[in-house]
Amino acid sequence: MTDVDGLNAGYARDLFEEYLENPEAVPSEWRLLFESGDSEIVATHPGLARLLEAAANGHPAPAPAPAAGPAATAPPPQVEPVSDELLGAVAAAMALVKAHRMHGHLAAHLDPLGSEPPGDPALEPERLIPKLTPELQARVPAAVLRMYVAGDTLADALPRLSATYTGTIAYEIEHIADHEKRVWLRQAIESGKYRTPLSAEKKKELLARLSRVEAFEQYLRRAFLGQKQFSIEGLDVMVPMLDEAIELAAENGAHEVVMGMAHRGRLNVLAHTLGLGYDSILREFEGERTIEAVVATDEGGTGDVKYHLGAAGTRSTPAGDITVTLAANPSHLEAVDPVVEGRARAEQTDRSTRYGLHDPNVALPMLIHGDASFPGQGGVAETLNLSALEGYSTGGTLHLIANNQVGFTTDPSEGRSTRYSSDLAKGFDVPIIHVNADDPEAAMSVVSLALAFRRRFESDVVIDLVGYRRHGHNEQDEAAYTQPLMTAQIAEHPTVRDQFAKLLVAEGVVTEDEGDDLFAQVTSELKQAHEALKATFGAPLPAEGKIPFSSGDGVVTAVWPIGCGS
Ligand SMILES: Cc1ncc(C[n+]2csc(CCOP(=O)(O)OP(=O)(O)O)c2C)c(N)n1
Secondary structure, three states, rough: OOOOOOHHHHHHHHHHHHHOEEEHHHHHHHHHOOOOOOOHHHHHHHHHHHHHHHHHHHOOOOOOOOOOHHHHHHHOOOOOOHHHHHHHHHHEEEEEEEHHHHHHHHHHOOOOOOOOOOOOHHHHHHHHHHHOOOHHHHEEEEHHHHOOOOOEEHHHHHHHHHHHHHOOOEEEOOOOHHHHHHHHHHHHHHHHOOOOOOOOOHHHHHHHHHHHHHHHHHHHHHHOOOOOOOOOOOOHHHHHHHHHOOOOOOHHOOOOEEEOOOOOOOHHHHHHHHOOOOOHHHHHHHHHHHHHHHOOOEEEEEEOOOEEEEOOOOEEEEEEEEEEEEOOOOOOOOOOOOHHHHHHHHHHOOOOOOOOEEEEHEEEEEEEEEEEEEHOOOHHHHHHHHHOOOOOOOOOEEEEEEOOOEEOEEEEHHHHOOOOHHHHHHHHHOEEEEEOOOHHHHHHHHHHHHHHHHHHHHHOOOEEEEEEOOOOOOOOOOOOHHHHHHHHHHHHHOOHHHHHHHHHHHHHOOOOHHHHHHHHHHHHHHHHHHHHHHHOOOOOOOOOOOOOOOOOOOOEEEEEEEEEOO
């Protein structure tokens, strides 16, 4: 007999939820069990009795009610007699729930610059037929709607449903053809399983990380005015998101994270995700303007490779050390994508036997795309097309679109024919999660959801991180010439670090001084590294003539450059 009561209770509950969605989806022995009216079976399986009781009180199980046992002896729930009005309200309520799952993204608040989402009439309860007034909503039992948000009636549950689907995260999951994936995603999203609030300590760590990201870019801009840096500012949260992804990959047993990206934010990623020392990066900048910096090491430092240079670092995580590699890339946008997949696949394949055993848990591929290049470059479609083929699969790639809402000087409406930068991925049955880059806690949570999905289904996932570009494309152009309104708005917009620091001060997690100190500390580290570097100019080469390595943030134990592209 199938065990409902022992270790399998959680599994049985999951199966039961699936059974409620679609009785045919569960194995026949479980279906028989759930439909069993046999009082003896129920009496000897209290777990089954509880499931059936829950169904009788809430979820309307299509099974006949048990004839006897604990569920049968419970007093019958008080149910309102079914009127045509109530029947109509239930039908409208089901449409409303479906509309949130399918079109909630149209009403979500994804743009840090505050542009109004278009919304959709199907999301407005009072526009449905019959009108779902608050009174009528209060008469619709939430349990019949098969949502995973809390609440006894639609009136209780709707604000939660709305906050889930139209807040600072938006989901596109209903295009997925696989029923199991859709149900898994709805459950994961609506239950809030991956949106647990961060502890005070984690919030402080996040603020420290954001401070490091911003202080680094600001220092470079002040010290090397007018030199290209392809600043990350406006998408700063990308760095802590990558931290989170690396930690989760390690927790899941990966030895390596294989990354690929273009220019945007690359210096920040090299410094803080890969652990390339500040001195190495500063040397590249100095190399662009002084011959002393170029001759100070035999590896040069001419500044032209920092957006193409690959690197690898070893990172300590609570689950152990993990190697993080960033593939060298040419200027040709997205050309690095299949290279990353090939490297990940090679890493995941055990070639010690002639069969070449493939284990996708061994390495996590992560691709960072531009919002113009993701729909614009054919290599993205080609890479997605390989993703589910047995011979090429890497068990799911985490795609992160660094969406700053502009492609050099091109507005989205002039650069693509689709609403979202990510729309191409829909054809590949991939979940798409959009998140507002000014909500760092939300951004962290979508990484855990994405990687849980990858772990469960070995599928690609796309995160569309919607931010903005605080400066020009590469610090040598004036953004106000081509995007004057947006640029003026950004100039008035506080940085994500400022906003988060203010929030944490209001919550009593840090004091204002502590917040300021986190920032000042990074600036002082950069200054020291810069002064130490300048002191080496003109000095004789060290014996080995190598670029000195150092760690960016205390979590990296080693880093080494691995060649460069064009
Ligand atoms: C294949 C290719 N086409 C054009 C370019 C020139 N180019 C470099 S960056 C860029 C804009 C890319 O915009 P987006 O993908 O949104 O990234 P962002 O720079 O905004 O971060 C262009 C067109 C290139 N490097 N490669």
